[in-house]
Amino acid sequence: MIIEPRVFDDEYPATIQHREAELDVLTTAVEPILEGERGYDVLLHGPQGVGKTVLTRHVLDHLDREQPTPNVHVHCLGKSTAGILRAILSDLPGPDPSRTTARSTLESQLRERITDPTVIVLDEGDDLPATDALCVLQNVPKLSWIAICHNHNDWLSRAADATRHAVTSRTLGLDPYSTAELTDILAERRRMGLEGDVISDAQLTEIADEAAGIARRGIFALRAAAELAVERNHTTIEDIDVADSFARARRQMREHALDSLPFHHHVCYEIVRRRGEVSASEFHERYSAVTEAVYAGRDQTPVTKRERRTKLQKLVDYDLLDREGNGPARRYMARDQSIGSPLDLTVPVP
DNA sequence: TCTCCACAGGAAACGTAGGAAT
DNA sequence: ATTCCTACGTTTCCTGTGGAGA
Numbered sequence: 491m492i493i494e495p496r497v498f499d500d501e502y503p504a505t506i507q508h509r510e511a512e513l514d515v516l517t518t519a520v521e522p523i524l525e526g527e528r529g530y531d532v533l534l535h536g537p538q539g540v541g542k543t544v545l546t547r548h549v550l551d552h553l554d555r556e557q558p559t560p561n562v563h564v565h566c567l568g569k570s571t572a573g574i575l576r577a578i579l580s581d582l583p584g585p586d587p588s589r590t591t592a593r594s595t596l597e598s599q600l601r602e603r604i605t606d607p608t609v610i611v612l613d614e615g616d617d618l619p620a621t622d623a624l625c626v627l628q629n630v631p632k633l634s635w636i637a638i639c640h641n642h643n644d645w646l647s648r649a650a651d652a653t654r655h656a657v658t659s660r661t662l663g664l665d666p667y668s669t670a671e672l673t674d675i676l677a678e679r680r681r682m683g684l685e686g687d688v689i690s691d692a693q694l695t696e697i698a699d700e701a702a703g704i705a706r707r708g709i710f711a712l713r714a715a716a717e718l719a720v721e722r723n724h725t726t727i728e729d730i731d732v733a734d735s736f737a738r739a740r741r742q743m744r745e746h747a748l749d750s751l752p753f754h755h756h757v758c759y760e761i762v763r764r765r766g767e768v769s770a771s772e773f774h775e776r777y778s779a780v781t782e783a784v785y786a787g788r789d790q791t792p793v794t795k796r797e798r799r800t801k802l803q804k805l806v807d808y809d810l811l812d813r814e815g816n817g818p819a820r821r822y823m824a825r826d827q828s829i830g831s832p833l834d835l836t837v838p839v840p
Numbered sequence: 841t842c843t844c845c846a847c848a849g850g851a852a853a854c855g856t857a858g859g860a861a862t
Numbered sequence: 863a864t865t866c867c868t869a870c871g872t873t874t875c876c877t878g879t880g881g882a883g884a
Contacts, residue, residue, distance in 0.1 A: 572869060590859050590868045770847060794873055817880040818846050
């Protein structure tokens, strides 16, 4: 049924549909590069899964075909200024900087290595204003950047004046797609990734509608529907497969997110998940009760309350936990209690 | 309404691993 | 071999906030 699984991956280079105006703005921003000049800096914003990264890749691939232009894609989430600079240098020709190379050294290496127009894509850049990375990059003559974030108002209010000034005329927002637009996008994936007519137009529209304009959600659901049909020995995707696809797609996205997190996060997640819902005080009480068993024989040691709060925040950001209330009334709950940690954690339930 | 307590989260300090310099 | 330097993860300290109880 699925003839080309890659079609449903985030990185798959599909054609860009229903983003003509946005494509134009981004293309104009990199146009000076064709004249050997530095491009314009851009802030690209919009909800998760509406194609910000895909659009950026498309524009840079097109630019590269017209005139070979180095570009570096950096995942900024959780990185410090030095971490971002190091990631850029690692991707450029030349020796990789070490973990402890001084920041000032990284800055001068960057200026030395970037002699031709280069574009840096700062993906997941919501926390960039808290770092000095943009100030450093703005001082590299031939370098321009495209920062990708979710909430641009918040981003701009936290950004340094120079940064805000650089993107005032080039802040570009991507809205969720309409159901009709997303149906078109899904139809293309159907054509490239699935056998014949295994799914009807009406079913595609249903998926698009349920995805509420979020392309990634729709594409994941389409793949999930096909997987379910195969597992159930259906010759085509049936309505029941479509109906069940959304839960499976959400589950896959969350499992992937949990997989990517380190040990402490798994401990915190499991404590909340096994209870379903806990208050902050119950959480800390439980953490203290299980640490001896959970951390026994490991390199890591239990973390303090303050650090646990940071881990919980990350789990909320990753859509694995939800929370309600403020202060002492705050409660944490698992978004999907059926998703367990892939690590075999022994968190005894009393 | 006031006081107390626990939590949230920002900022600074600290300890450590590991690369660079001597 | 040693000493120094750096980034990073974590802890410590702190201020602000909200609910519970008097």
